[in-house]
Amino acid sequence: MSDITPEITLSARNLTRFFGGQQIIHNVSLALRRGEVLGLLGHNGAGKSTTLQMLTGCLQPDGGTIEICSVDLLRHPTQAKQHLGYLPEIPPLYRELNTDDYLTFAARLRGIGKADIAAALTQAKQRCGLESVGKKIISTLSKGYQQRVGIAQAIIHNPAVIVLDEPTVGLDPAQIRDIRTLIRELGNHSSVILSTHLLTEVESLCDRVEIMQKGKLIYGDTTARLANYNGEPNQLEANFIRITEQETAANAASATSDPAATDADAPQGSTEK
């Protein structure tokens, strides 16, 4: 820990979101400092992807505010999004283009001038290990390379906030290791927020963890403290399960005492696409 606290790059307050009358996200608040890697942990359908979509401006929250580098995302979306890099669950690739053309398009889209394109392209390709596939059509690349191209488009403009939705899903162990190294490296300069349901990923990557269940943040602390939660050291997995089960039990208890609360805890299969 250094003496100077780095500035807050991403802050979200009281985000709520409804889908068809059902509340999917309940008062989610997050803050992220420069140089921090935050893991958003949760079961499938917990609302992780929906939250990330709101943080990146793809989905409008029904309530709450989001600030990226002190710019209000909802009021000034264009300025705020310049500081943002986003890798959705499925990488947003134009598969008929070659890697260089695609990354050039992604860089220009984020407002990088013509003169700086070549340098940005070289750096992004070098960081993601894409030097050898620059002229290849994206549809001919393997899944691992496609995922890397997806990460490259998110970091090509050196954004202050990088949002990664399950970045290592579907990769082989060697690729997972490479990508984790890259994410750690990115976390030195930018803020990274990544969603995952893999506990090992959180353990090896994240400074902080937020556990999400049924659209609520139920636990937030540093990774080290989650691992030692309840006084038992290095029990990340057991502690994660314990916390989520406690929450389920608490919900069930409140539901029986207050029938009106069942609405909010109804199944929410539609949150994760």
Add this chain to the structure above:
Amino acid sequence: MIRLIAMRELRSLFSLPSSWFIFAVLQFIFAWFFLGRLDAFLELQPQFAQLANPPGVTITIAAPIFNTIALLLMMLIPMYTMRLIAEERRNQTLQLLLSAPLSDTHIALGKFFGLLLFLAILTVSVPVMLYSMSLGTSLDHGLMLSNMLGLLLLTASFVALGLYISALTSQPIIAAIGTLAVLVGLWLADIGATAADSPWHAISPLNRFQSFNAGLLDSSDTLFFVLFTGVFLLLTIRRLRNNRIYG
């Protein structure tokens, strides 16, 4: 930003093998029409010579060709517009645009101009072929210009309509069938209405094209195309905004 998106659209279209196939087939069809009309004109020429005020080469060859191309475009444009937004939504590439620092207007206009430019390249061979006749005869430039302008306005209105329908769905094929249904529906309603003052004539783009086809620059027809295109572009922008609100 609009130019950037338009150029990306164009680049993607040209990197699809199917585009080049359609390109080749269309050039063949255009050339075949041209040859057919030219042949018919040469056969009729001796009879024309006996008339006091014979129709010129432009009105007998160029105008019918432009009319046929307008019909062809009606069938063809839905195949291109279906991809514009529906496919981006299905492939999840729309999220790249939505999370990038640009507005919904940029996305809609970029896609609109990208495809319009592509279709202009696709059909540019037609005026080139027709102007090749000026080697042997003199053409009516006014009629040619009004036809080209009319075809451009017609194409723009079709593309705007297709863009909007593509923004409504995540299934490209539904977007294609939907656009085709609306365009053919407007056309059939137009040719099926017998009364001269039927409102169906007024709202049919192909009917509005007829005055351009005859060499008439009617301001009300021009205004119709501008409004038709503008309304559907605005609806597309609105739909993209709602996309963020309703998910």
